[in-house]
Amino acid sequence: IIDIQHGSQPLYYGFKDKKYVIVFNGEIYNYLELKEKLIQEGFLFHTDSDTEVLLAAYCKWKQELLRYLNGMFAFAIYDPQQEILFLARDPLGQKPLYYAVQKDSILFASEPKAIISYPQWTPKISPFSLLKFFFFDFIPGQDSIFEGIFKLLPGHCMTIQLQNLSFAIKKYFEISFHPSTSITIQEAVPALRAKLQESVQRHLISHVPLGIFLSGGVDSTTILAIAQKISSSRLPTFSIGFEETGFDETPYIQEVVKYYHCQHSHFLFSPTQFKETFKEMLSFMDEPFGDPAFLPTFFLAKQSVPSIKVALGGEGSDELFAGYFPFLAMYPANLCQNFIPPPLLRGLQKLISLLPHKDAYFSLDFKIRRFLQGLTQKAPLRLPFWMTSAPPPRLASILKRDFWSLPLWKALEEEMERIFQNLNLNEIKGVEGCFHYFLKVYLPHDILYKFDRAAMYHSLEGRSPFLDKELIDFALQLPPTLKFRNFILKFILKEAVKPWLPQKIFTRPKQGFGVPLFKWMKGPLKKWMIHSLKAITHNQSQPFFDSKAVQKIVSETLEGKRDHSRILYNLILFSGFYSQWFQKEKLEDDCFL
Missing domain, CATH: 3.60.20.10 (Aminohydrolase, N-terminal nucleophile (Ntn) domain)
Structure with missing residues (x-):
């Protein structure tokens, strides 16, 4: 580079x-x-x-x-x-x-x-x-x-x-929060603008073609806005969309492209691309990774490499500046745990589980289920339980006894508690606990893993200007009240970049990068899912999973009773990974297609 x-x-x-x-x-x-x-x-x-x-x-x-x-x-x-x-x-x-x-x-x-x-x-x-x-x-x-x-x-x-x-x-480096209580928003805004501009300028240094991955959100648009000011030429931008409206950010992307007059390439990610990309990804993957958004990221990297060798993305902003929904949920969660008895919470959880599951992105029933799922746990486990698609009872039902034991689960609990070992209880139950989890666990092991592997598989270098060392040091000094205020996520970042962004981007609702798995598995990916799970559902002798239990969650998903799509995706992924690396089976031409 x-x-x-x-x-x-x-x-x-x-x-x-x-x-x-x-x-x-x-x-x-x-x-x-x-x-x-x-x-x-x-x-x-x-x-x-x-x-x-x-x-x-x-x-x-x-x-x-x-x-x-x-x-x-x-x-x-x-x-x-x-x-x-x-x-x-x-x-x-x-x-x-x-x-x-x-x-x-x-x-x-x-x-x-x-x-x-x-x-x-x-x-x-x-x-x-x-x-x-x-x-x-x-x-x-x-x-x-x-x-x-x-x-x-x-x-x-x-x-x-x-x-x-x-x-x-x-x-040699510890993520430590040392907020300055004396810094005001009038001081913080121009200082943050300067740090952002310096970071993007450093990240633009390259002796090979460079571009920007665009989502239509605040983070990637901020990088584009600064890059346009600095660069002598217009950098190419790349984006991906879905036919499913709830998951598609194309209208916002088009708004950004029009506003900045971008040299832009946009790609559609369909169930066909999903299957083809899954097979190609599996031939490279030497460790299972269960975030389905890896596939469209992988696909986007592949489409962009004929034009660029370096891609800038907005990774790290949500973790540094409080951009995730759990930051919004902490205060109401504490109220509920203080005033609602645990037996009543568990009863509400069972009652909500009877509601039909919807296909929409981050639907209301999904939010309520996850919220209650975390509320039934002690404080250090609340956030991991909000994030998981496989809580222990469900996980225990599909794993064979050799791979599910009380000592193993206790070890997992202890590991989750160690994440918060330097925090007191009030911090664990507050936004400090969120920052701790997202920066130390979710960012390196999910977000950055996804961005680096998806890009590097295609010899594309992914860069994250929000993770510039000087910007990190500055962000860790900002008090949480500047990052999260009046239930507005990333408050200080939005105030800082407001003059640079189109109004529609600045005011748009938060949306993560998701894949419509549940809808696809009931429709265009149905045959693919059933075929890909045969190694588990038709082979009780395999060492890991209970075949009948897996058949049950397949049926519940196809009938729309429950959304097990993330677990099923992970089962398919692990099955393919295991076949390739442990059974040394070459993937057949029709395998996973």
């Missing part, structure tokens, strides 16, 4: 008779400033690559270099003088890094498949990770789906002593 002629890896660098080697995935956005500092210190450079600057920075500051970096990265540096390997991952987890430890080796890579291919490695499914995947739709924390393969967590670094292969992992 930067200095494509001379930035080949591994890259070697020598300084004062000392030599170092690096492999690096990502971008260092402040590399030009760092390069200037290092030149003043006597360092010489032979390329224009940010990789060389990163390695020279290690020569100068050793492991303290992490304090100076503004970027997204996963890298490994070989230091022959100290006989160590030094690995690090960026603060919020935009770039992946996995590792595994064996008796005589330590393996590391950007993907589990590289580790699995090691001759002495025998892959095994982790029962705990399987449980986490079906509960969260992704696998949070350091675990992967494979026993013995771990993620280096965001904001962590790892030092490996090559003499004896001992290693130490250290946290």
